[in-house]
Amino acid sequence: MGRRRSSPASNFLEWARRRSMPAKIFAGATLALCALVALKLTVRKIDYFFVGSEAAHAAGILVLIYKLTTKNNCSGLSLKSQGLTALFLSIRLFSSVSWESGIHIGLDLICLMATACVVYMIWFKLKSSYIKELDNFPLLFLVLALFVIALFIHPYTPQSFLIRVLWAFSMYIEAVSVLPQLYFMRNAKMIEPFTGHYVFALGVSRFLSCAYWIIETYKTNGKYFFLAGSGYFWYLSAFIAEIVQTFILADFCYYYIKSRIEGHLIMQMPV
Secondary structure: OOOOOOOHHHHHHHHHHOOOHHHHHHHHHHHHHHHHHHHHHHOOOOHHHHHHHHHHHHHHHHHHHHHHHHHOOOOOOOHHHHHHHHHHHHHHHHHHOOOOOHHHHHHHHHHHHHHHHHHHHHHHHOHHHOOHHHOOOOOHHHHHHHHHHHHHOOOOOOOOHHHHHHHHHHHHHHHHOOHHHHHHHHHHOEEOHHHHHHHHHHHHHHHHHHHHHHHHHHHOOOHHHHHHHHOOOHHHHHHHHHHHHHHHHHHHHHHHHHHHHOOOOOEEOOO
């Protein structure tokens, strides 16, 4: 019986596995750069990046709802992550309803309603399968610290001071909202398929949003960064927040793709 032939993707992952960490980072950065160039050449309207990001997020949450309604258990899900998601979506909707376009409001509203449904099912309907002991990421001081940062670093727009602070606060919370879920999965060591699909969708969402900021920075020759020298740190902090979100999820996305190519239904988190 002949040996099964490996696919090019599996060969690449095997090659990457044997490389040193700096080589892996370089390869990942090169692939990301190629993806950014391809997006810049094919996507005509830069606002589509945000639309794609919000759509990917909505798709991920709908996957969770499908899991909860068909499997009747919420094992593997972090209630804290879902709570943070509901919090930043609520604040963003409240602070942007007067000046954002309809499609953004609509997608955020869909995400918020779907997230509220997930929170309700974990907290009440499927509480017996929620593993609270593994959902132990410390949140209070982190959220308070982000609010203090938002008080000082926020956009200078025509809106009121409160709206500007809340908008910045929602963005900072969004940057760390997935941390409890990743911490939960690292505690559990194993990731079931639907949870993996959801977190991967978040990774796609973050990459598209980060692509917007990188391409916008390139198109403006980075002029907004120079404003930091005048004490205007909002653009720099927003850019860093997007980069942080993307890098937080990049490692998971690598192992997710590797697991799917190898045909593993249950994914293992690296120690």
